[in-house]
Amino acid sequence: MTAPRTPSRAPRALVVLSLIGGTLFVLPLLGLLTETPWSRLGSILSDDIVVDALVLSAVTSIAAAVLSALFGVPIAWVLSRLQFRGRAIARAIVTLPMVLPPVVGGAALLFALGRNGLIGGFLNDVTGFSPFSVWGVILANTFVAMPFLILTVEGALNGIDRRHEAAAQTLGATDLEVFRRITLPMIAPSLKAGLLLAWARSLGEFGATITFAGNLQGRTQTLPLAVFVNLQSADREPALAISLILVAISLTVLVSLRDRWWGAR
Amino acid sequence: MRLGGFAVGGLALCLLATSCSARSDDDLVVFGAASLTDVLQAAEEQFEQDNPGIDVVLNLGGSNALREQIRSGADADLFIPADPEIMAEAIAAGDVDGPETAIARNELAIAVPAGNPADVQSLSDFARPELLLGICASAVPCGQLARAAFATSDIDPSLDTEEPDVRSLLAKVAGGELDAGVVYISDVAADPRVELVALKAWEQQSTTYVIAPTSGATNAAAAKRFVDFLQQGEGRSIIQQFGFGSVSR
Numbered sequence: 001m002t003a004p005r006t007p008s009r010a011p012r013a014l015v016v017l018s019l020i021g022g023t024l025f026v027l028p029l030l031g032l033l034t035e036t037p038w039s040r041l042g043s044i045l046s047d048d049i050v051v052d053a054l055v056l057s058a059v060t061s062i063a064a065a066v067l068s069a070l071f072g073v074p075i076a077w078v079l080s081r082l083q084f085r086g087r088a089i090a091r092a093i094v095t096l097p098m099v100l101p102p103v104v105g106g107a108a109l110l111f112a113l114g115r116n117g118l119i120g121g122f123l124n125d126v127t128g129f130s131p132f133s134v135w136g137v138i139l140a141n142t143f144v145a146m147p148f149l150i151l152t153v154e155g156a157l158n159g160i161d162r163r164h165e166a167a168a169q170t171l172g173a174t175d176l177e178v179f180r181r182i183t184l185p186m187i188a189p190s191l192k193a194g195l196l197l198a199w200a201r202s203l204g205e206f207g208a209t210i211t212f213a214g215n216l217q218g219r220t221q222t223l224p225l226a227v228f229v230n231l232q233s234a235d236r237e238p239a240l241a242i243s244l245i246l247v248a249i250s251l252t253v254l255v256s257l258r259d260r261w262w263g264a265r
Numbered sequence: 266m267r268l269g270g271f272a273v274g275g276l277a278l279c280l281l282a283t284s285c286s287a288r289s290d291d292d293l294v295v296f297g298a299a300s301l302t303d304v305l306q307a308a309e310e311q312f313e314q315d316n317p318g319i320d321v322v323l324n325l326g327g328s329n330a331l332r333e334q335i336r337s338g339a340d341a342d343l344f345i346p347a348d349p350e351i352m353a354e355a356i357a358a359g360d361v362d363g364p365e366t367a368i369a370r371n372e373l374a375i376a377v378p379a380g381n382p383a384d385v386q387s388l389s390d391f392a393r394p395e396l397l398l399g400i401c402a403s404a405v406p407c408g409q410l411a412r413a414a415f416a417t418s419d420i421d422p423s424l425d426t427e428e429p430d431v432r433s434l435l436a437k438v439a440g441g442e443l444d445a446g447v448v449y450i451s452d453v454a455a456d457p458r459v460e461l462v463a464l465k466a467w468e469q470q471s472t473t474y475v476i477a478p479t480s481g482a483t484n485a486a487a488a489k490r491f492v493d494f495l496q497q498g499e500g501r502s503i504i505q506q507f508g509f510g511s512v513s514r
Contacts, residue, residue, distance in 0.1 A: 013369075017418075045497025110442060112442065112443075114440065114442045115442065116440060116441040116442065122324075130397065131344070131442070132397060132425040132426055210429065212424075214399065214427075214428065214437070215402060215424060215426055215427050215428060215429065216424060216425060216426050216427055217427075219425075221427075227299075228429060229375050229402045229427070229429055230404060231330075231333070232327050232329040232330040232402070232404040232405065232429065233329055233402075233403065233404030234329065234354075234404075252302065256456065
């Protein structure tokens with residue numbers, strides 16, 4: 001392709017529409033910034049509620065992203081490489097949480113893994129698992145986040161040149177070696193993108209978490225839950241401060257990681 | 266392009282039709298505390314039967330969240346929080362027109378799943394760490410009352426969740442996911458899957474529901490009629506049927 005990167009004359013209609021659309025994203029940010037109690041921000045940020053939620057969200061969102069990769073990459077590989085009956089249905093089921101309202105997902109998790117759920121009683125007897133715990137939060141986050149990773153990685157697996165894998169196989173590599181030494185490096189950029197998407201989705205997770213894991217400061221109250229609960233109270237300042245943190249973290253990560261991983265444009 | 270046409274056409278239709286945007290003039294929009302869910306639904310049915318021209322529309326949720334929506338200009342005619350202080354603040358801020366009218370009382374109670382599997386007998390059982398226990402978040406009145414009850418009876422509760430409103434707490438108890446939750450006495454009556462464990466007299470906390478029209482109310486006549494209905498009409502007996510205490514007239 002020899003086309004210039006920047007068109008010499010941008011079509012006016014596209015620019016106008018993009019500006020109108022852009023205000024939809026900029027205005028709420030401005031609204032949040034004007035509501036923020038800037039002068040007291042320091043003391044609010046060191047509030048127990050804020051610190052507890054920040055730590056919990058960091059731990060659970062990273063854990064969910066890692067678990068999503070651990071199980072999501074194999075799922076993507078199976079969906080991409082194996083021919084089997086019901087593959088379309090399987091693909092729909094593992095990406096369902098992207099479309100499902102998270103609160104429905106949370107309720108469904110409770111029906112399965114709550115102590116009166118399908119296997120919840122057994123699980124609790126054997127492992128002591130309770131939804132009202134950090135593990136409950138991680139599980140809910142992984143449930144909603146993993147589909148983003150699966151979709152991204154499966155797309156990459158379908159798109160790469162299969163001749164490299166075939167060549168390695170003819171040279172005597174086992175299937176697992178091919179996957180580790182050829183396939184995985186080839187899809188690395190997409191895997192990173194999937195990890196980032198899954199992590200971002202976890203960080204913002206609300207509905208499934210509060211339905212499945214409840215809301216307790218220091219144990220299951222992540223940043224979004226802390227915002228929701230405190231926005232309802234007479235003292236809204238912690239909620240506003242946390243909202244600001246969420247925006248700052250998300251922007252920083254999205255800007256810096258995008259540039260590092262895909263090259264600045 | 267065809268898809269774009271659809272989108273634009275749909276949007277245009279939506280802007281033309283009143284159903285997408287504005288409410289009808291006959292609507293009476295009531296913002297009520299989550300604990301009033303069933304009683305207001307029953308009251309709505311009766312009131313609409315008695316007043317065929319009026320369509321009652323309910324918005325039920327945490328009292329502070331509803332207060333916040335009214336502050337932000339939500340289209341409400343009547344406000345019924347579960348805490349008179351929230352009402353007082355809304356009147357002082359000019360968002361609601363006083364004076365308010367008291368329509369019901371409510372008390373705390375412990376809800377346990379049918380059969381009371383964890384054998385919860387009083388508020389002091391909330392200190393048992395092996396149980397799964399919940400209250401409402403401090404942001405809603407039932408959470409503040411529960412905290413007050415623990416404080417006055419000197420109990421350090423071992424909690425597993427603080428739910429954003431009383432009905433989500435009730436749902437977790439009813440589903441057996443929690444061993445007990447501190448809710449309102451009227452909530453226990455509302456769900457056959459839960460049983461009541463009464464609080465001891467010294468643990469008890471109560472609240473009063475007050476109602477008043479918002480300053481932006483567009484349907485003042487219907488609003489007045491609904492308040493009268495709840496205070497002295499048939500609504501009063503519905504309120505009692507649903508396990509709420511009555512207030513002296």
